[in-house]
Amino acid sequence: MYGFLIAVGVLLLLSIIWMVYRIQTLVSVVKGSDKKVASGSNKVNAIMFLLFLIGGGALMFWYSIKEFDNYNPPLASEHGAVTDQLFWITMAVTGFIFIVTHILLFWFPYKYRYQENKQAAFYPDNNKLEVIWTVVPAIVLALLVIGGWRAWSDITRPAPENAHIVELMGYQFAWEVRYPGVDNVLGANDFRLTTASNVSGVDFTDKNALDDFSSPVVVIPKGEPVLFRIRARDVLHSVFAPHMRLKMDAVPGMPTKFWFVANKTTEEMRAELNDPEFEFEIACTEICGRGHFSMKRVINVVEPAEYRKWLAEQRPYIVINPALVENLPADVKELADITISEYK
Amino acid sequence: MATAHTASHSATAHDHHEHEHHDNFITKYIFTQDHKMIGKQFLITGIFWAIIGGLLSVIFRLQLGFPDMQLEFLKPILGGWITAEGKLDPDFYLALVTMHGTIMVFFVLTAGLSGTFSNFLIPLQIGARDMASGFMNMLSYWFFFLSSVIMFVSLFIETGPAAGGWVVYPPLSALEQAIPGSGLGMTLWLIAMTCFIASSLLGGINYITTVINLRTKGMSFSRLPLTIWAFFLTAVIGLLSFPVLFSAALLLVFDRSFGTSFYLSDIYIGGEPLPNTGGSPVLYQHLFWFLGHPEVYIVLLPALGITSEIIATNSRKPIFGYKAMVISMLGITILSFIVWAHHMFVSGMNPFLGSIFMFLTLIIAIPSAVKVFNYLTTLWRGNLIFTPGMLFSIGLVSFFISGGLTGIFLGNSAIDIQLHDTYFVVAHFHLVMGSASFFGLMAGVYHWFPKMFGRMMDARLGYVHFWLTFIGVYMVFFPMHYIGIAGFPRRYYTWTNFEFSNMYTDLNMFVSAAAIVTFAAQLIFLFNFFYSMYRGRVASLNPWRSNTLEWTTPLHPGHGNWPGEIPAVYRWPYDYSKPGAPEDFIPQTVPLSATPESNLPHEQELVKLEKAIIADEETLLVANESKAS
């Protein structure tokens, strides 16, 4: 209802303003001031620019400083420290340019507003100036981009051998989390094998799949590299972990990946933010349909020891649901049965 | 001399038929071939779409700003899309976003801006009777109209319009099972866009041909107003990029309707695996963005051209660095084709490509920076007259700076990891592309209204409109930067599911309220526009005391623009406040030999050359006269 009321109020206000202006126009026609090159409004507009500069600038500074902790999401990954730093360096550079150019842009209208007895300068060009403001931005931008390029190369280089693998598969509308189990090798998968009890389409004839397990929460160790293997089974999705500064599309038919090192446990973050409810989250950032806004998973970052303990407690797909391996060829079935019995 | 003589005095001598046009209502207002009327048709259709596009955004801003609001009152319009609880249906939310984007980018800021001003201004400013082909020009409008009708109809069908985002990435846009909008709605979207492409190409071919072939005497490329340069380069970009969108769409059609696998692979949906294998969704993204990035410049360049012209006129100063302006537009034109993959840093494409596109993107920021500095220097030591057109032009420069600077963040792939597909991107492109181009459109309407309709728009209403809109736009889009830095993803129906994004309800409410006020402020414009069309003060011939050719036509130019010969051009269009000149402007039609007091040294030498031109002119006049008698 708010919106509607506001709209009506505004409309009323506008119509009043309009009437006032209409009357003024008539008056100005009577007075003949509409024949002049620039009317008295010229000065009003010039002053408005100054006011806008001061008012808008003040509002921006006030809000940016007051809300800093709010809009600046907590950080918990190693590469995130680098990209955040790049972000703030870029912010400093562009912020400076933003402020300087806007001061000029809004101050000139005031300073050089029309005056009948004045003449504008005939100043069609100046090669030196133009070279300067081509070259200087080029250098500044190059510096910024080189920093970005080094960070990017670092982030996208192949994951270390010892990275813990977690598979995230997007589907309408959730993420399926699969761990490779003790062997740290994900079993093969095939979308044609997908069923209600085999959401990831795991191919259990691959013996690497026998110890794969699923988890409702993404649990990862602090301080050790983690490799997300990302795929999708219906439409595009995108893994977004804001606190890890991590994002990568999930593409049907084309597995993708992203590796990183989390450097704070969930507990540490809770203590730091003084917020016992805090969770690291994963969201979807590629439009994928009706439930796009609801594809949430929690990342639980724990100490490495705790992680190993947790790993040991997990039970593979085939242990939870032995029906999955019922119709397998004899040799794999045998292996599967051994695995199942080990967990009994 | 017949007022209506369509052929220009060009190589097409055999087309030279002089006959009166006896226009009836249909040929004058509907199936017209007069570029001026076609321009107005584009403008009116564009305004219609802007209202629709704006209304759609108001609806989804209501959802975002006031998530608990009862939207029952929209039921009469939206029907089944309002759920039993009085909420917006999430599928429909996505459809709204998609349609808003499509309408704004293509129908308002491409057709409404380029279509209007390229058509209206090219012949008038280069001194031509009409476009190279009036018929193709008419077709261009009617393809656009057809496209509009189809897109409009798609808003009302049972399963809703397309809902996969304005980029319509497959597989979402290819599979009906994935979202209802990908059924009939998407089919209509594709048909409408095909018509739209045809319209753009017909228009673009015409603009380019006209600019190259039909310039009046003396109108060399170095004397073209920057508006024409901008329209010309825009048309070149469109000509090279729209066919690629056609290819992308065609393959999508095959995937949707014939079962091919260009973009589809390994899909399990609706409880069954699909037979498609071997397709690549990323391929679509490459094809789409090969159009998509140039498209942002198709939208922006005309606005920049319009602004250059208006700022120079109302600063009473030559545009600073004419040549640099042209070169930077040329640079942007070329570079816009080699940066597309900066929209795909985290799409899963090879990260090495990401590095390359990061460097290329950096380069395109440079010509943009040059343009900004040149605008600033043009204002410096000017004698500024704040007409509404001028205000909107200054507003454009401000948006161009604000939005352009955030591009530097997004073009840096390392920083883009976090910002991609968040509200930061929304803020960025709404400022640099949406608002900047919209302000260019508005500036153009205020400035050329007297030429279009022979009357003035009310300046004071224009001021109010400007200040409400300018402040409003910043109130809407500036806060989105904070929301984006906080990580709020775009195209979300609600953010309350996540801890990291369940704050800022107040800020979102503020944004939505500001959006509604800004939208309402456009009513002032609408009133001013339609009221002034009939009741505005009658304009003088050259109300802004401008140099360009269109102001040498009669108040209501007929089909053919100039009653007599087309005037020849003797100087560039920016001789404002030339030292020594009695007036602070010298129109392009004034020969250098007539202004010895203000000529620069090198211009004195050109006077001789010019004498030859004038002699030519005269023989032609004599020849024509004898032919007429």
Place this chain on the structure above:
Amino acid sequence: MEEKFAFVENAEQPIAMHPKKFALWLFIVTVVMIFASMTSAYIVRQSEGNWLEFDLPEIFWYTTGVIILSSVTLHWSYLSAKKDELGNLKTGMIITTVLGLTFLVGQWYSWVALVDRDVFFVGNPAGSFLYVFTGLHALHLISGVIFLIIVLISSFKYEVHSKSMDRMEMLVTYWHFLGGLWIYLFMFLLLNH
């Protein structure tokens, strides 16, 4: 500023090209862009692997011959028209039209040949692309044949002669372009299939 504005192109008409011919060239540019994007898409997709290998139908060699021949005969009619040898013009136009239609029939048989070797429109993109290339090209060629027929008719009405060559010139440009386009596509496929 000085030197820059010193070069005043003097006041002759900019460039003296018939606007319609110029527009035709621009149209050709758009067609080039369509095929350039399609063939790039082909390469991008091919580099991702999972690509069906098969031999191109031999009939492409014959249709290529036919279309080259048709360009030759059209050019002959064009030269005849320029010299006002209207009999030759008509003969040439008829032969060209027949060759154009032959090419289309040949392309149809190439599809038949593809189906024979189990390459279908629906299936691996390697095959789908081939159908799209040939199909799109054939569509443009049909427009070319229609243009041919229009000019053919007007040549029978003696409307094409040395003083009235505009349409003929545009036809020649377009037809040579379509021929060249096919040769490009064929080469491309030979090198990249």
